[in-house]
Amino acid sequence: MMLPPIGLLHYLILSLCLFSFGLLAVITRRHAIGILLGIELMLNSANINLVACNHFLNPGGALLDGQVFVLMVIALAACEAAVGLAIILRFYRQAEAADVADAQLLKW
Amino acid sequence: MPYNDLSIFGPELSLCGLALVVLVADLIVPRRWRLVPAGLAAVGLAVPVYLVASRWMAPQTFEFMGAYVIDSFADSLKLVLLAAAFLVILLSVDYLRRLERGFGEYFALVLFSLTGMMLLTGAFDLIIIYLAFEMISLSCYVLTGYMRQDRKSNEAALKYFLYGAAASGVMLYGISLIYGLGGSTRLSEIAARFMASGPTAAVAVQPAFLQSTLVQAGIPEIYVLRLAELMMPLAVVMVMVGLGFKIAMVPFHAWAPDAYEGAPTPITAFLSVAPKAAGFALLVRLVLLWQPLLMAHWPALLAALATITMFGGNLWAIRQTNIKRMLAYSSIAHAGYLLIGVVVAASDAIGQHGIIVYFAAYLFMNIGAFAVVLLVARNRGSEEIADFAGMYRTAPVFAAAMVIFLLSLTGIPPTAGFVGKLYIFGAAISTGKWAWLAVVGIINSAISLYYYMNIVRVMYFGEPGDEAMTIQPVGITIVAAICLVGTFAIGLFPQAIIELIQQYI
Numbered sequence: 273m274m275l276p277p278i279g280l281l282h283y284l285i286l287s288l289c290l291f292s293f294g295l296l297a298v299i300t301r302r303h304a305i306g307i308l309l310g311i312e313l314m315l316n317s318a319n320i321n322l323v324a325c326n327h328f329l330n331p332g333g334a335l336l337d338g339q340v341f342v343l344m345v346i347a348l349a350a351c352e353a354a355v356g357l358a359i360i361l362r363f364y365r366q367a368e369a370a371d372v373a374d375a376q377l378l379k380w
Numbered sequence: 381m382p383y384n385d386l387s388i389f390g391p392e393l394s395l396c397g398l399a400l401v402v403l404v405a406d407l408i409v410p411r412r413w414r415l416v417p418a419g420l421a422a423v424g425l426a427v428p429v430y431l432v433a434s435r436w437m438a439p440q441t442f443e444f445m446g447a448y449v450i451d452s453f454a455d456s457l458k459l460v461l462l463a464a465a466f467l468v469i470l471l472s473v474d475y476l477r478r479l480e481r482g483f484g485e486y487f488a489l490v491l492f493s494l495t496g497m498m499l500l501t502g503a504f505d506l507i508i509i510y511l512a513f514e515m516i517s518l519s520c521y522v523l524t525g526y527m528r529q530d531r532k533s534n535e536a537a538l539k540y541f542l543y544g545a546a547a548s549g550v551m552l553y554g555i556s557l558i559y560g561l562g563g564s565t566r567l568s569e570i571a572a573r574f575m576a577s578g579p580t581a582a583v584a585v586q587p588a589f590l591q592s593t594l595v596q597a598g599i600p601e602i603y604v605l606r607l608a609e610l611m612m613p614l615a616v617v618m619v620m621v622g623l624g625f626k627i628a629m630v631p632f633h634a635w636a637p638d639a640y641e642g643a644p645t646p647i648t649a650f651l652s653v654a655p656k657a658a659g660f661a662l663l664v665r666l667v668l669l670w671q672p673l674l675m676a677h678w679p680a681l682l683a684a685l686a687t688i689t690m691f692g693g694n695l696w697a698i699r700q701t702n703i704k705r706m707l708a709y710s711s712i713a714h715a716g717y718l719l720i721g722v723v724v725a726a727s728d729a730i731g732q733h734g735i736i737v738y739f740a741a742y743l744f745m746n747i748g749a750f751a752v753v754l755l756v757a758r759n760r761g762s763e764e765i766a767d768f769a770g771m772y773r774t775a776p777v778f779a780a781a782m783v784i785f786l787l788s789l790t791g792i793p794p795t796a797g798f799v800g801k802l803y804i805f806g807a808a809i810s811t812g813k814w815a816w817l818a819v820v821g822i823i824n825s826a827i828s829l830y831y832y833m834n835i836v837r838v839m840y841f842g843e844p845g846d847e848a849m850t851i852q853p854v855g856i857t858i859v860a861a862i863c864l865v866g867t868f869a870i871g872l873f874p875q876a877i878i879e880l881i882q883q884y885i
Contacts, residue, residue: 283632284560291553298546306543311542314549325560337565341507344551348514352548353517356541359525366531372542375535378638 283324286291290317304360304370315349388443388450391428391458392498395568398424401493406484415473416509417484422493425462428498432458446566450600453732454501456881457661458468460739461501464576464653465494467747471646471754474853478527486526490650493519506555509662513551514623516655517544524643524651528761536642543635544625551622556795557615571669572611579811590595602669616670626659627715630689637696640708645757648704649750657739660718664735667726668769682719683817690716692822698831703753704763706831707746710789713828715741717804720817721770724807734804740877741796744789748863751856752782758856759849778849779839781860786832788867791825796870801825803878 290313297310319342326338362371386393401424402417405574409416439452469487476483496515503509521544523538562570622630640648672680693713700706720736725731753763755778760767771779788795791802805818870877 282570287553287556291565296548297544304538304542308545311545313550314546315552318549318552321553321556321560325556325563329560329563337507338559338795341559341565344507344511351518352514354811355521356474356545357403359521359534359537359541362525362528363534367865372538375538377532377535378539378641 278326280324283320287324288304289349301371304363304372305340307372308356308360312353313355315345315352319345320361343377355371381558388441388448391599392495394424394431395491395498397496398427399488399495400589401706402484403413403488406488409765411481414476414483417487418469421487422466425466427468428877429459429462429725430489432462432675433522442504444505446568447503449504450500453664453736454661454791455641455658456736457501457739460652460736460743461494461497461656462652463655463745464747464767465490467751468646468650468654469741470855470859471649471747471751472644473805473855474644474758475644475754477585482526486523489519493523494654497654499873500658501573501661503662504567504665506559506567510548511852512553512658513548513626515673516626516658517548520544520647520651520655523585523647524639526647529646530642532781534642538628540635540643547625547632548624551619553619554618558612558619561612561615563782565663574670577856614726616666618826619666623659623663624685625654626714627718629715629719630712631685633689633712634690636712637705637708640711641702644702645754645763648708649747652707652746652750653739653743656711656718660735660739662829663722664725664732664837671726674824679723679814679875682723682726683814685819686716686723687715687820689713689719690820692716692828694827694831696862697828700831701765702763703756703765703768703835706765707749707753710828710831713824714738714746716824717801717821720808720814720821723814723817724804726810728807728811729812730807731804733878734800734807734880736802737803737870737874737877741788741800741867744870745785745795746802746861748867749782749785749789750821751860752778752785753864755849755852755856755860758853759851764823765835765838768843769822769836771842771849772845773838773844775849778852778860781864782839784864784867786835788871790829790832794868794871796867799870799878801872835846860881 284320294310294313294317295314300305301307301310304326322342323343326336327333329338360370363375367374393699403420406417416641434821435450436452438450438452440449443451468490472486472490476486479486493516496512496519500516501513503512514545521541524540525533527533549873558570562573563571564570567753621628621632625635628636640651641649657753667678688712693709693716695705695786697709697713700709718735721731721735721738723731724734755775756767756771757763759775768782771782784795788797791797791800801821805821808814808818808821
């Protein structure tokens with residue numbers, strides 16, 4: 273059986289899977305670091321979309337909007353992780369746990 | 381190449397520069413002169429204000445190959461943002477007295493997030509939208525957790541960050557889909573491409589070969605078309621998640637009460653006005669530009685969101701005992717009123733005018749209310765509504781000012797809040813189709829009267845628990861005075877501001 277060549281669709285399905293896993297992690301994880309990892313997965317699934325769309329929409333590579341966008345997202349994801357880890361660390365020092373179930377001071 | 385005119389970026393560039401100057405000044409100046417960074421930040425805001433005001437009547441201009449736009453709508457919201465930042469800086473000076481260090485960074489972060497907000501009001505490109513979004517969010521997360529010894533502040537920052545990062549992740553995925561479907565990052569080009577592909581519009585030209593792959597794989601063409609039609613609305617809904625988070629719209633509001641309660645109070649005041657103004661600017665732009673090519677039900681969806689946002693905010697606000705938390709829910713409700721303006725803006729420019737008038741009013745009345753909250757917290761050490769008891773005797777002038785702000789938030793004449801609500805509800809009624817939204821808004825204003833007046837009741841009929849509130853910091857007094865004047869000025873002379881807006885926008 274001949275498999276069709278790898279095209280945009282395959283990349284989109286891959287990114288959709290990654291995004292779903294990320295979202296699932298954000299929803300189900302109770303540990304703040306776990307949630308942060310899920311968020312990183314979501315960002316990277318979007319990156320796959322951007323790169324793949326850029327490649328297949330401009331076969332000659334005339335426009336690089338998507339690729340440039342990905343560089344920006346990577347830089348921002350690093351900033352977000354830095355800020356996020358600092359906030360989580362601060363919370364951990366005081367609550368002595370980084371479990372979101374411990375964040376109970378502010379309710380309703 | 382139209383790269384020659386950087387002046388269009390003048391306000392944003394000067395703000396960025398100002399933030400850096402504040403950072404450096406904090407390093408050079410001895411620690412006991414802590415007023416210097418704050419003073420620099422407050423006075424320096426005059427530069428961007430001047431730059432925005434000096435191009436006030438300029439026609440709509442695109443720059444950076446269509447990636448950035450200035451028009452009167454964006455510029456007037458920029459003035460609101462700058463005013464909010466100025467008032468918040470004044471409020472912060474006294475609040476930060478407890479800080480050992482990090483005095484300058486605080487103001488630099490306020491200015492950086494302000495830069496992001498100003499960029500967002502003029503963003504016309506997906507990349508700029510995402511960058512501005514993150515610039516606002518990252519600064520605001522840090523500011524929310526700025527009181528590092530305070531557990532509440534840390535917890536608020538954690539919740540704000542986790543919600544915010546997840547929302548921006550969903551939004552980025554939506555943006556990447558829009559890029560794939562539209563084939564460009566420019567909002568206008570995406571719109572043009574969808575227009576070119578026919579009146580049914582939702583089928584983009586671009587995924588043609590996505591379709592061919594699917595057809596090759598043996599999936600009937602009709603399903604492929606359906607799928608392609610669904611993708612754009614889906615992507616836009618994902619972007620709406622991010623935007624809804626920013627403006628604290630009801631299914632995405634869960635972070636707001638927690639972040640507002642735990643954040644340093646001046647930052648709460650900032651969060652309740654500024655990011656909302658930036659978010660609404662982008663929302664209006666997207667609705668105007670893309671409305672013809674999304675679903676026909678798009679305004680109806682927004683109307684439904686406005687309704688649940690108003691009811692949700694107001695009903696939750698009733699049971700609060702902490703004033704910051706109550707004002708958080710009240711600010712959610714105000715986002716609902718503003719969403720009515722967005723619904724109207726989809727068909728009529730009067731909706732845009734309404735949003736600007738409402739923000740001008742909301743700026744003064746809400747920050748004014750927070751100024752009084754700060755005064756009470758400074759004297760009583762906590763922010764419970766019970767702390768306001770008998771305030772008419774312990775701080776009569778501030779109690780009277782609070783009554784005015786609360787009346788204005790309810791929307792009672794002759795205050796600014798009345799003018800804002802009148803304009804937005806009037807705009808809704810004038811469209812005919814959305815008149816029912818105005819009715820919902822009026823019902824909600826009646827609900828809000830209950831919890832706003834509860835504070836008045838506590839202030840005037842509660843037993844004064846302690847001695848007089850003798851600590852009345854200068855910054856708080858000035859802000860309360862400015863806000864009082866602003867609330868009355870818009871309330872008593874609405875014609876002036878309305879004419880100004882109608883003439884130029």
